[in-house]
Amino acid sequence: MTPSSFVKLDGVAKRWNGQLGVEGISLDIPEGSFTALLGPSGCGKSTTLRLLAGLELPDEGTISIDGKDVTTSAASDRNLSMVFQSYALFPHLSVAENVVFGLKVRRVSKKERQVKLHRALEITGLLGYERRKPGELSGGQRQRVALARAIVAGQRLCLMDEPLSNLDAKLRNAVRKDIKKLQRDLGITVVYVTHDQTEAMSMADTVVLMKDGHIQQIGSPDDLYSRPNNTFVAEFVGAPPMALIDATAFASVFDNSATVGIRAENIQIVPSGQGRLRCVVTESEFLGAETLIGLDHAGASGLCVLKPGLAMVAEGSEIDIDFQDESLHVFDADGQRLTG
Amino acid sequence: MKSLIKFMDSFGAILLAIIWIAPLLFAFWAATHSTSDAVNLNLFSAWTLDNFRVAWAGAPWLKYFLNTFLLVTVILLGQFVLTTLAGFAFAQLRFPGKDYVFILVLMQLFILPEVLIVENYAMVSRLGLFDTVLGVGMPYMASAFGIFLMRQAFKGVPIELHEAARIEGCGLLGILWRVYVPLARPTYLAYALVSVSTHWNNFLWPLIVTNSPETRPLTVGLSIFGAPENGVDISVISAATLMSVAPLLIAFLVFQRQFVQAFLRAGIK
Numbered sequence: 001m002t003p004s005s006f007v008k009l010d011g012v013a014k015r016w017n018g019q020l021g022v023e024g025i026s027l028d029i030p031e032g033s034f035t036a037l038l039g040p041s042g043c044g045k046s047t048t049l050r051l052l053a054g055l056e057l058p059d060e061g062t063i064s065i066d067g068k069d070v071t072t073s074a075a076s077d078r079n080l081s082m083v084f085q086s087y088a089l090f091p092h093l094s095v096a097e098n099v100v101f102g103l104k105v106r107r108v109s110k111k112e113r114q115v116k117l118h119r120a121l122e123i124t125g126l127l128g129y130e131r132r133k134p135g136e137l138s139g140g141q142r143q144r145v146a147l148a149r150a151i152v153a154g155q156r157l158c159l160m161d162e163p164l165s166n167l168d169a170k171l172r173n174a175v176r177k178d179i180k181k182l183q184r185d186l187g188i189t190v191v192y193v194t195h196d197q198t199e200a201m202s203m204a205d206t207v208v209l210m211k212d213g214h215i216q217q218i219g220s221p222d223d224l225y226s227r228p229n230n231t232f233v234a235e236f237v238g239a240p241p242m243a244l245i246d247a248t249a250f251a252s253v254f255d256n257s258a259t260v261g262i263r264a265e266n267i268q269i270v271p272s273g274q275g276r277l278r279c280v281v282t283e284s285e286f287l288g289a290e291t292l293i294g295l296d297h298a299g300a301s302g303l304c305v306l307k308p309g310l311a312m313v314a315e316g317s318e319i320d321i322d323f324q325d326e327s328l329h330v331f332d333a334d335g336q337r338l339t340g
Numbered sequence: 341m342k343s344l345i346k347f348m349d350s351f352g353a354i355l356l357a358i359i360w361i362a363p364l365l366f367a368f369w370a371a372t373h374s375t376s377d378a379v380n381l382n383l384f385s386a387w388t389l390d391n392f393r394v395a396w397a398g399a400p401w402l403k404y405f406l407n408t409f410l411l412v413t414v415i416l417l418g419q420f421v422l423t424t425l426a427g428f429a430f431a432q433l434r435f436p437g438k439d440y441v442f443i444l445v446l447m448q449l450f451i452l453p454e455v456l457i458v459e460n461y462a463m464v465s466r467l468g469l470f471d472t473v474l475g476v477g478m479p480y481m482a483s484a485f486g487i488f489l490m491r492q493a494f495k496g497v498p499i500e501l502h503e504a505a506r507i508e509g510c511g512l513l514g515i516l517w518r519v520y521v522p523l524a525r526p527t528y529l530a531y532a533l534v535s536v537s538t539h540w541n542n543f544l545w546p547l548i549v550t551n552s553p554e555t556r557p558l559t560v561g562l563s564i565f566g567a568p569e570n571g572v573d574i575s576v577i578s579a580a581t582l583m584s585v586a587p588l589l590i591a592f593l594v595f596q597r598q599f600v601q602a603f604l605r606a607g608i609k
Contacts, residue, residue: 053503053507054506054507055503055506055507074506075503075506075507076506076507076508076509076510076511080507081507081508082503082504082507084500084503084504085500086498086500088498088500088501088503088504090501090504090505090518090519090522090523091523092522092523092525093522101505101508101518102507102508102509105505105508105509105510105514105518106509149508
């Protein structure tokens with residue numbers, strides 16, 4: 001086993017009665033890394049995670065964890081833990097019983113259970129809550145119980161299925177940092193499913209962007225943001241997402257390009273008559289540090305520009321914009337990235 | 341108009357309650373008075389506990405109580421085991437012909453147990469269980485109602501809990517025991533109430549399949565005690581009847597609240 005592939009999926013496919021689940025999923029996840037599976041709902045990211053967990057069995061391909069082929073192994077034999085979106089805490093058991101559930105099933109001695117329980121509760125800041133039932137806890141506390149249960153056995157691989165989607169925005173930011181810190185401190189490998197690109201981009205070492213059961217791009221957050229593989233990635237990643245402009249809308253210098261993409265921060269507003277495109281302002285959105293101005297142009301979609309501070313522009317007014325060729329992303333007719 | 345309907349509502353309810361409880365009240369009245377005072381409804385006659393003394397001495401009641409207690413316990417345990425396993429299979433497992441088998445089980449609900457008495461009698465004899473507690477209880481163990489109830493309760497358990505238990509290393513029976521059974525506790529309680537009261541009061545089948553005071557439950561013992569050939573003494577029979585129903589009655593009065601809640605929680609009213 002090389003450290004570069006702790007978890008390996010090779011050509012994995014899963015189909016539901018002819019309907020597409022996932023197809024041709026190949027992934028190499030190094031030990032101790034944080035990998036996010038990102039995509040819109042129904043893209044197959046949860047299915048991929050469930051295949052990895054052993055809750056579903058693949059129709060094709062192989063899965064190996066820690067150098068061992070686990071393609072058809074039972075979930076309990078894969079030595080991993082999982083945090084569910086709904087937390088899946090057992091409502092009839094107390095916090096302590098929930099956390100040591102797996103240890104008890106695996107017949108770990110009572111003394112060792114106590115030590116591990118104490119440590120897990122300490123890490124997640126739940127000491128003093130041992131006797132509470134999940135129903136008596138807040139959403140954030142329940143989430144931490146789920147985390148404690150995932151780390152208590154010391155499994156090296158932890159799968160998380162949208163663990164933050166039931167928390168409010170403020171708590172989500174705090175827990176995001178906690179999870180990231182936890183992962184670093186314990187040195188565990190985390191595979192994290194989310195539909196929220198902010199979560200994926202801020203936490204993950206590697207982001208796997210999926211759509212319709214296929215992987216669109218695997219790379220660091222910077223890769224996805226700065227070098228999107230195709231127009232889907234370009235439009236999915238970033239807030240605001242990349243604007244796509246029909247190459248015929250202006251004098252293009254690129255051969256056989258169908259679409260060019262440009263990020264809002266690379267667009268400048270220039271005095272009338274000096275820009276490469278003339279657009280109509282559709283909306284101005286004050287974000288605090290800057291103002292997002294939405295633009296409309298016949299050959300473009302998602303075009304917008306950022307202005308520092310409060311700088312509202314009247315709707316319907318025309319402005320000219322300019323951009324440098326270096327900051328353009330060029331895609332062919334199929335939406336695939338051309339070098340550049 | 342509205343107040344009239346409201347009045348009729350409560351009036352009807354009270355009337356029904358009186359009609360329903362009248363036999364019990366009369367039994368209580370008769371049991372605590374001498375026979376002639378009881379039938380004459382002489383309101384100022386003396387109270388007495390003699391009837392209970394006579395009735396108690398007239399039959400091996402302690403043995404009957406024990407038999408009934410043993411009977412309902414054996415039936416309940418058998419039902420818990422069978423309905424849990426069958427309900428779990430119907431709720432969470434996949435096997436060929438599952439729907440057809442489930443329909444077959446449900447069809448059992450349409451068949452009155454009395455219809456099967458002859459067949460059951462033959463079967464119990466073939467098994468050599470005639471005149472045993474197990475023989476009395478066995479036909480009721482694979483209860484269709486119980487299987488249906490457990491299936492519904494198990495279907496209501498979130499699948500994530502099942503999956504979480506699987507990942508934590510539980511086998512199928514482990515999941516059933518550690519997750520499904522504890523979560524279905526209100527259903528078990530409600531079902532236990534129905535089962536215990538049904539079989540405490542069951543009469544016809546035990547009458548046929550028991551033969552000796554060693555196995556006879558309360559209901560059968562009471563009917564023999566009150567049979568005309570023993571001479572009809574309404575007060576003594578009432579006393580014996582009150583003794584037979586007393587455990588259930590007292591249990592209900594004491595645990596009224598929990599009983600009703602158990603039914604509410606189990607979703608059957």
